Amino acid sequence: MAEPAPQTFEETGVAMRLSPLVRRVLAPNPSPFTFHGTQSYVVGEADVAVIDPGPADDDHLAALMAAIGDRSVAAILCTHTHRDHSPGARPLSLKTGARVIGCAPLTLDDDGPRADAAFDPDYMPDRVLTDGEQIAGQGWTLTALATPGHTSNHLCFALEEEGALFTGDHVMGWSTSVVSPPDGDMTDYLASLERLVRRDDRIYYPAHGDPIPDPQRFARHMLGHRRMREGQIRRFLDRQGSSTIPEMVATMYVGLDPKLLGAAGRSVLAHLIDLDGRGLVEQATPGHWVLAS
Known part of the structure; x- marks a missing residue:
């Protein structure tokens, strides 16, 4: 695993604006696997989507509700079902009335010994997005991009209006991603990285670490x-x-x-x-x- 680069992060629970359509809220769950914590993203202005609502944490839920304010929530999207990404989806859905949309639930007959974050066994989406499917609101469009490897059900989400890609744990801004069999698959992971290299995204917003402003070069580096x-x-x-x-x-x-x-x-x-x-x-x-x- 690559050593983390020095970075400066906002305090947990504060919505930080990254672009006209994107704000970031850091969850209070730092660890050797999450760096400063899991980053949830609020996308849109008139109505919003929330990407990776994070762990089931009352303080983080309150911070997300504060960032949402009086806006309607069009969708709650999860890139994958590790416990630091998806457990907050259902509590946020109950608060806002929004549907949980995104990656498929994951069931393993034997998940074996794991060194990475455990899976969320309670994740039950209202709708599963397949590769290329879109969710849209006022002034924003998110397209699902299947990127298996870190987990078999991993999705990235492309914000079409800004050329941005929310990369979840597929590409992180501080370290290489853990690929842990039996669900993690290196063959799939490398193919998914090659897919990203062929795209023309302008910036990556990972779930851990800073935004990545030269994404194709960074993805090539990860492949290397x-x-x-x-x-x-x-x-x-x-x-x-x-x-x-x-x-x-x-x-x-x-x-x-x-x-x-x-x-x-x-x-x-x-x-x-x-x-x-x-x-x-x-x-x-x-x-x-x-x-x-």
Whole structure:
């Protein structure tokens, strides 16, 4: 995982205007995985949409209601269903009468050990958006963009009037995104990044970290970072012959915050699964990986 860059953030609970149509409200949930906290976005003026209402937190709900004021809420949209993004959707819906719209609910038969945020099991949208579907209000249009990888149900939302893309956790402004199998999928994640590189967005608004004003360059950098990691894995296996994930993490993530080592291991596993699918690595015995013969 990349180390966070120094950034200056507003205090939690304060609506900060980022553009004529976009305001940001920071939730009070800082952590090694959320940076300063989850950012909810209020889009529009006469009527609004709320993107990623965040955790089920009374103070954050009150801050969102203050940012909304007397405006009507056309929709509450969620990029994905990690617990720091979607649990606030239903309480906000009850307060405003708005429908919860966006990503599909996620059901896993076995979600395995996880180092990233847990999923929200109670998320029940009133409407699921598919790739290319739109939600519109007075002066704004949001288009859903399917970007699986960080989670299988991840969506970004494009604000057509401003050339902006709300990237959720697919692209963050402070660190690389955790890709944690079995739901996180590196093959899908890389394909979704390549999709973003081909777009002409003017700016990214991530759920964690500052806005990204040179988005295509940033997405290419993220792709390069992932290709660098897979190259490290292949070179390590070429030298060692056989290795486990903890051994790879210890070599490739020197100096990483110990709280993030579990997440690093999940991302290495995601890379190994992707490389295995491409016929480049394989498991010699359970948990021991080698270059494919």
